[in-house]
Amino acid sequence: MTALGGRRAMVTGGAGGIGMACATGLAEAGVEVVIADVSEEACARALEGLPEGVTSRAFDVRDRAACEAAFAAEAEKGGVDILVTCAAVVKASPILDFDPDDWTRILDVNLTGTFHCCQLAGRQMVAKGWGRIITLSSVNGQIANAGRGAYSCTKGGVDMLTRLLAAELGDKGVTANAVAPIPVDTPMIRQVHGPKDRAAWHARTPNPRYAQPEEVASAVTWLASDAADFVNGHILNVDGGFMATGILPGR
Ligand SMILES: NC(=O)c1ccc[n+]([C@@H]2O[C@H](COP(=O)([O-])OP(=O)(O)OC[C@H]3O[C@@H](n4cnc5c(N)ncnc54)[C@H](O)[C@@H]3O)[C@@H](O)[C@H]2O)c1
Numbered sequence: 001m002t003a004l005g006g007r008r009a010m011v012t013g014g015a016g017g018i019g020m021a022c023a024t025g026l027a028e029a030g031v032e033v034v035i036a037d038v039s040e041e042a043c044a045r046a047l048e049g050l051p052e053g054v055t056s057r058a059f060d061v062r063d064r065a066a067c068e069a070a071f072a073a074e075a076e077k078g079g080v081d082i083l084v085t086c087a088a089v090v091k092a093s094p095i096l097d098f099d100p101d102d103w104t105r106i107l108d109v110n111l112t113g114t115f116h117c118c119q120l121a122g123r124q125m126v127a128k129g130w131g132r133i134i135t136l137s138s139v140n141g142q143i144a145n146a147g148r149g150a151y152s153c154t155k156g157g158v159d160m161l162t163r164l165l166a167a168e169l170g171d172k173g174v175t176a177n178a179v180a181p182i183p184v185d186t187p188m189i190r191q192v193h194g195p196k197d198r199a200a201w202h203a204r205t206p207n208p209r210y211a212q213p214e215e216v217a218s219a220v221t222w223l224a225s226d227a228a229d230f231v232n233g234h235i236l237n238v239d240g241g242f243m244a245t246g247i248l249p250g251r
Contacts, residue, residue: 003029003030004026004029004030004031004082004221004224004225005029005030005031006030007030007031007032007081007082007224008031008032008033008034008074008077008078008079008080008081008082009023009026009031009032009033009034009080009081009082009083009084009224010033010034010035010036010057010074010080010082010083010084010117010121011023011026011033011034011035011036011084011086012036012037012061012083012084012085012086012087012113012114012117013036013037013085013086013087013088013136014033014034014035014036014037014043014046014056014086015035015037015038015042015043015045015046015056016037016086016087016186016187016188017184017185017186017187017188017213018086018136018181018184018186018213018216018217019035019037019046019084019086019087020035020046020049020050020213021213021214021216021217022084022086022216022217022220022221023035023046023050023054024050024051024217025214025217025218025220025221026082026084026217026220026221026224027050027051027053027054028051029221029224029225031082031224032053033050033053033054033055034054034055034056034057034074035047035050035054035055035056035057036056036057036058036059036061036070036087036117037056037058037087038058038059038060038061038087039058040058042058043056043057043058044056057070057073057074060113061087061109061113061114061116061117062108062109062112062113062116064116067113067116067117067120068120071117071120071121071124074124075124079124079125079127079128080121080124080125080131081125081128081130081131081132082131082132082134082224083117083118083121083122083125083131083132083133083134084134084135084136084220084224085113085114085117085118085133085134085135085136085158086136087109087110087113087114087117088109088110088136088151088154088188089105089106089109089110090106090148090151090188090191090192091106091149091150091151091192092147092148092149092151092192093147093149094146094147094149095149098149098150102149102150103149103150106149106150106151106154107150107153107154107157110150110151110154110155110157110158111154111157111158111161114135114158114161115161118133118135118161118165118176121133122165122169122174122176125169125172125173125174126169126172126173126174128173129172129173130173130174131169131173131174131175132174132175132177132223132224133162133165133169133174133175133176133177134176134177134178134179134220134223134224135158135161135162135176135177135178135179136158136178136179136181136216137155137158137159137162137178137179137180137235138151138152138155138180138181138182139180139181139182139237139239139242139243140152140155141154141155141156141157141158141159141178141180141235142156142159142180142235142243143243155180158178159178159180159235162176162177162178162233162235163176163233166232166233167233170232170233175223175228175229175231175232175233176232176233177223177228177231177232177233177234177235177236178234178235178236179216179219179220179223179236179238180235180236180237180238180239180243181211181215181216181237181238181239182201182205182210182211182238182239182240182242183197183198183201183210183211184210184211184212184213184215184216185210185211185212185213186213189210198210201242202251203248203251204242204245204248204251205239205240205241205242205245206240206241206242206244206245206248207240207241208240208251209240211238211239211240215238216238219236219238223236
């Protein structure tokens with residue numbers, strides 16, 4: 001894989017489980033990484049577990065003015081070459097019971113927040129003639145797992161936003177791809193999955209386990225590298241074969 005030295009990356013949701021793994025993977029590949037997350041406290045805690053040299057910027061991806069200020073500050077430092085969008089929230093509830101306020105909140109963070117960051121980073125990348133946008137989606141964006149409500153809808157939206165960016169920016173040196181995992185062992189998943197959920201996923205997944213954050217991060221680092229130069233508009237499932245499979249007799 002081509003080294004990524006000299007590139008600058010922003011990882012939103014970089015204080016979370018997958019975001020920290022992505023920040024670590026990119027930093028180890030030589031990228032100058034800034035993590036973005038909702039509070040100074042979350043960022044400071046995350047930096048303690050991240051490689052030396054990683055920095056942080058606290059802002060809420062829902063807040064357009066805060067996003068603009070953060071990307072303007074990045075522009076002063078040379079601009080963002082690689083954007084990884086991990087910031088997201090989840091709530092499990094049947095669709096007929098789904099609280100409309102939760103619906104709006106989840107759309108605001110997961111879809112509109114991703115749009116803000118992709119648009120602002122994309123403008124910097126187009127100006128440079130090179131860029132990588134890598135969105136964190138989910139297999140829940142492609143199939144309807146019962147109870148995932150607004151979350152699944154936002155991930156379907158993120159997939160289409162990613163394809164749209166690929167369609168419009170490919171001739172300007174910028175690629176946009178999504179990484180779509182099955183459940184990954186992170187604080188987010190421990191919040192919503194009990195033993196019954198785990199058993200249900202394992203019964204349907206050829207490699208019967210959850211993904212590890214580092215496995216998602218290695219897909220992200222590859223997509224950010226020159227080795228993935230001609231991969232554009234792709235939704236890369238990191239799923240142990242889940243999306244390729246129907247029933248698994250004997251499980
Ligand atoms: N964990 C999984 O099983 C799983 C599976 C598939 C996809 N994903 C996706 O991977 C990404 C990362 O998930 P994770 O498991 O690391 O979750 P996480 O909850 O550990 O991390 C998410 C991070 O986003 C931050 N965040 C939330 N709202 C924000 C906002 N408004 N502004 C800025 N930051 C905000 C949180 O503070 C947190 O640090 C998400 O997009 C998620 O949908 C996760």
